[in-house]
Amino acid sequence: MELALQVKNVTVHYSGVTALDRINLNLRHHTTLGLVGESGSGKSTLARVIAGLIAPDEGQILLGSQELKKKRSREQHKMIQMIFQNPDASLNPKHSIRQILSEALMFHKIVDRTGVEKRCKELLARVHIAESALDRFPHEFSGGQRQRIAIARALSVEPSILIADEPTSALDVSVQRSVLELFNMLKAELHLTMLFISHDLGVIHAISDTVAVMRQGKLVEINPKDQYFAHPETAYSRELLSAVPKMPKLNTSGGFL
Numbered sequence: 201m202e203l204a205l206q207v208k209n210v211t212v213h214y215s216g217v218t219a220l221d222r223i224n225l226n227l228r229h230h231t232t233l234g235l236v237g238e239s240g241s242g243k244s245t246l247a248r249v250i251a252g253l254i255a256p257d258e259g260q261i262l263l264g265s266q267e268l269k270k271k272r273s274r275e276q277h278k279m280i281q282m283i284f285q286n287p288d289a290s291l292n293p294k295h296s297i298r299q300i301l302s303e304a305l306m307f308h309k310i311v312d313r314t315g316v317e318k319r320c321k322e323l324l325a326r327v328h329i330a331e332s333a334l335d336r337f338p339h340e341f342s343g344g345q346r347q348r349i350a351i352a353r354a355l356s357v358e359p360s361i362l363i364a365d366e367p368t369s370a371l372d373v374s375v376q377r378s379v380l381e382l383f384n385m386l387k388a389e390l391h392l393t394m395l396f397i398s399h400d401l402g403v404i405h406a407i408s409d410t411v412a413v414m415r416q417g418k419l420v421e422i423n424p425k426d427q428y429f430a431h432p433e434t435a436y437s438r439e440l441l442s443a444v445p446k447m448p449k450l451n452t453s454g455g456f457l
């Protein structure tokens with residue numbers, strides 16, 4: 201079966217720093233790859249290079265069978281959507297939630313003008329936000345609600361890949377759980393293909409099908425989740441796992457209990 205995404209030998213340098221060093225990574229359709237690693241290991245750089253926010257110095261990125269060149273088409277940009285740690289990065293504070301969602305829908309011609317209102321309401325329902333939110337502005341919502349709206353915005357354009365870069369790290373623990381549960385629910389309902397970045401192994405355990413580990417710009421380990429947690433291959437992973445006091449208990453769908 202064709203892969204959703206392939207990263208081939210991708211290298212990124214930032215003035216003297218090798219942030220990514222010949223990264224090879226495959227993402228299968230309808231699966232979530234959890235990317236873990238300590239601060240500065242290159243996780244966000246990898247997310248940004250896949251999303252087309254920065255160009256690789258070397259290597260290739262393929263979406264399906266299509267190579268993504270330095271200058272991407274509007275359609276190619278649409279296909280890979282990103283959710284950031286801080287939802288404000290994707291929510292214009294001067295725009296109502298209706299404007300935020302409908303702009304994305306109209307820009308990418310997802311629905312025509314007559315279908316916009318209905319689609320906006322459906323999107324909010326998906327992320328468990330009341331319809332009345334449409335006439336309100338981002339600052340009127342809590343951090344967790346804003347992240348839900350950012351998720352709705354990212355999903356609005358029907359991307360083939362969703363990249364979530366530490367989407368729960370800035371939230372309170374209880375809110376973190378509910379946002380993570382939302383991701384798991386969306387995964388099941390929409391069969392999402394995701395790259396989910398976190399430095400928190402509990403979060404990675406809750407959401408991933410496969411776990412990839414980065415260290416100093418290199419991908420040092422990639423394995424199915426159960427294998428990764430039961431039998432980590434590298435001494436570095438064993439060290440990361442031993443630093444986790446206790447894994448949170450999970451229910452069968454992968455959400456926290």
Ligand SMILES: Nc1ncnc2c1ncn2[C@@H]1O[C@H](COP(=O)(O)OP(=O)(O)OP(=O)(O)O)[C@@H](O)[C@H]1O
Pocket residue numbers: 214215217218219237238239240241242243244245246399
């Ligand atoms: N814009 C930049 N200019 C220069 N160096 C950068 C830039 N962005 C990142 N770096 C460097 O590249 C390396 C990888 O950083 P990156 O942010 O990708 O790591 P990370 O694993 O996402 O870290 P964190 O978990 O702290 O976000 C680090 O050494 C970082 O200092």
